[in-house]
Amino acid sequence: MEALIASAIAVLGGCGIYLVLRERTFTVILGLALLAIATNLFLLSMGRVAPGHAPVIEEGIELSAYVDPLPQAVVLTAIVIGFAMMAFVVVLSISAHFVTGTDHIDGGEHTQ
């Protein structure tokens, strides 16, 4: 399970960084989205990976059969904020496309 999550974060993060470094706004936004997903997975796994357990302490339950609820709360907030930011950057790049007439990240093609 840990290896699976770790490699998922690595692949998502790697693709995200590659896409963020591209020169069109659309691919950059895709890259930011992938990076955000990788970060959320990373945050979720910070309370240690413990599948199948509830984040509730009950009478007679062992601490090994318990998962930390705080990263879940944190990741929920991070997802919401990331979502809002993503919506904003999409709208921004669309309006920039209309005003500048190009979807190049620098607002204009470089002369060759």
Place this chain on the structure above:
Amino acid sequence: MNHWIALPILLPFVSAILIEIVGRGRIAVRRGMGLASCLGTIAVGAAMVLLTRHGKVYTYALGDWEAPFGVVLVLDGLSALLVALTGVVSLFCLLYAMNRHDTRGKFFHFFIQMQVAGICGAVLTGDLFSLFVFFEIMLLSSYNLLVYTGDKQSLRAGIHYVILNLTGSVLFLVAIGTLYGVTGTLNMADMALRVSELGAEDIALVRAGALLLTVVFLLKSAILPLYLWLPNVYSSAMAPVAALFAILTKVGVYAILRVSTLIFGPEAGVAADAIEPYLLPLATLTLLLGMTGALGSTHLRKMMGYLIVASLGTMLMAMGLFTETGIASGLYYLPHSTVAIAMLFLLADLIGRQRGPEDDHLVVAHMPKQSGVLGLIFFVGAIAVAGLPPFSGFLGKMWILQASLPAPQVVIIWAVILSTSVMALVAFSRAGSLIFWKGEEPPKGEPPRGDSQMGATAFEFLPVVGLLICIVLYTAFAGPVAEFCTVTAQNLLTPSVYIEAVLGAQR
């Protein structure tokens, strides 16, 4: 209960919402409420400065959830200083914007208030994750204010700014996750304790987390190598917005100072002084490159942007010494440089408008109509920013030079600060003589171009002169302010004061 500590966050936040509900379609109501909110923030900020001047730390547990389980607001001298400064700068930006800027689109007053709420929240919170949340509130408002006019230049700069900061937020979350994974807490005071108790097996993780956090804050405070975005972004924004942005970078400085003294100070065990060795060299190089940029700028607003970078370098050099006088002198320099640069941004707008199509381009062009008044204010502002007597810039730089005397790097610090002051002087002389000295009288009979023939009204000069008076007052009260900065610096260097105030005596 210290409910009033939440006031600097709640006041602008509630005002922002009410402005849109009550003031819909009525610009006078929106303006009045915005001004009232800014004045309230100043009043609360001033009260906070007075309360914390003897080094007392106040805390407020939100929802009465005890630290470290709930989120706490912590008020110490550093937070109080930034709250007061935010109030002052936002008031004058708002006053300036009322001339023409705030009716160019929707929601201007809303975003200004949200920006103030975000800044105050970021400096007051004692929790690492809510620091992230307040950073995002602050940034989202700043994105909107930056692209407010919707012209080509600001949209182009806006895309860079937003993408850069979103990437920064990703790094911030990774840093928070790493530190939480090692320490199991998000409360900064609690984290300071846990970090000092960590064993050698966690050294790699905790130091990586510390440095990731530093990278994010260096990006916000525009320190080398992450300052390249700033001159472009600040020169594309409208004048009152750019003036308000002058304080955004200071929040980054605040965060660096807070984290490096509280969590990763010399008592932090395996993570001791994780940030310290990098700050001084980076700040020195930033100052040098920032001033070089100011010398080479082709536009007045870009020059101001580079001067912000240089001033950030100066104050972080002082703080990077991590001595009592070093941090105190940096703290004294912080409000001065913010107010002075904010004033120059507003002034650059007035100058640019009276020069016609050349705007703020540093070439020989028409003389600004009111060149006498504008030139005088420009001269005084240049003296203040370059650090010549009699203004607070001189006192601040003097104190920084004195503070660096015992440091081993004293030769480099003196050489860099003194030579960059000369460079600032040259940059200002060049800009001033191009605009005011070599300006040509417009030929008779030629129709006026744009609004270049209209002089600025008294109400447009009011915020500029107001900020100038702030600098004079700040110089006049240098004694008490310096005492306040010294007490605050002492507190920052003894993190136990902060930790005990937050966690109580149970530890």
